[in-house]
Amino acid sequence: MEQTYVMVKPDGVQRGLVGEIVSRIEKRGLKIIAMRLNVIAEATAKEHYGEHAERPFFPSLIEFITSGPSVSMVVEGKDSVKVMRAVNGATNPVDAAPGTIRGDFALDVGRNVVHASDSPEAAAREIAIHFKDSEIAAYSRVDEVCLYE
Ligand code: DAT
Ligand code: MG
16 A cells, blocks of 8 residues: 655644544545654755755745644555645645645645645655654554445
8 A cells, every 4th residue: 555745734733724634634545654743843844845945935935844833644545645635736725626625725835734745756755754664553444444445
């Protein structure tokens, strides 16, 4: 089963959306196999968003993502990378479809509530940045017999 890294960003935590977002992930059938609330260190944030280091919005992105607690998760399930990107919606919430997290709860690209890895390779890299192996739980959910053919 594929794994992906998901974050409820500081705006999502401040707005009390953690439960709503976790609920959507769980109800979709995806399995949360690691979860933590913490204030991400600046060095960790810069590593996480390294691909954007030269972009004009990088300094404000790092300042925002480290500005308060966020919730980090490892999410597992069939095609979880693609599915979580769809659950989150388009990067710019103005373009995000209703029914997606960004399409239901956000308006500004710099305050788009959630993150999810954009490829399996990015997922592996991001999971390793944010979690030790010992923090990730391998378990079965009883509803897997209903979720998967
Ligand atoms: P995503 O988070 O959908 O993977 P991304 O990797 O292109 O999108 O960008 C990472 C984050 O950076 C994004 O969630 C919000 C911020 N961002 C992206 N483009 C931006 C822009 N043009 N102006 C301000 N912030 C931006
Ligand atoms: Mg991205």
